[in-house]
Amino acid sequence: MRSAKLKIASLRKVRTHTTIRPKRSRKRQGETKMEITYEKVGDYRLPRLVSSETEMPSLGMYAQMRLNYLMKHRRALYTNLLATGKLNAHLAEVDEQATEMMDRIVSQMAKREGVDEEMKRTDQMGWVGRMNNIRASAMEMVTQDLIYS
Structure with a gap:
């Protein structure tokens, strides 16, 4: 009877958080160690997944397009970036590059096609149509080049 009470008492002393450190025989170059913390919920031990990026920055149009593309068509890359905490930095970089590229291409094409301030003053509708194109x-x-690659 007493041994049964000891077993029950020892079962009740279950730690709610467990940390598991994977053992590696040799460390490869650039490899980092992972620590996974588990939380006991009912009868299950679930990993405590906490992102190091706590706040989501405001995303520009190109960053939102890239995010949608990654979520729908490149799930592995999206999950990898999200798990490593590099998703927001990646999206911000893509947004910045796309904005710069867009400005550069528009100015080059407008100069090449002769769409300038003079045309804007003389033929406004023609200027608007050409700039939209x-x-x-x-x-x-x-x-x-940037969003769907």
Whole structure:
């Protein structure tokens, strides 16, 4: 009877958090150790997944497009970036590069096609139409090169 009480008492003293450190025989170059903490919920031990990135920065148009693309078509890359905490930095970098590329392409194409301030003063509707075409072409180039690659 007493041994049964000891077993029950020892079962009640279950730690709610357990840390597991994987053992590695040799460390490869650039490899980092992982610590996974588990939490006991009912009869299950669930990993405590906490991202190091606590706040989500405001995302620009290109970052949102890249995020949607990663979530729908490149799930492994999205999960890897999210798990390592590099997703926000990646999205911010893509947004910055896409904005710079868009500005550069629009100005180059406008100069090449002769769309300038003089045309804007003399033929406003023609200027608007040409600039819309230039922006659409530049947007296509940016999305192909940066967003969907």
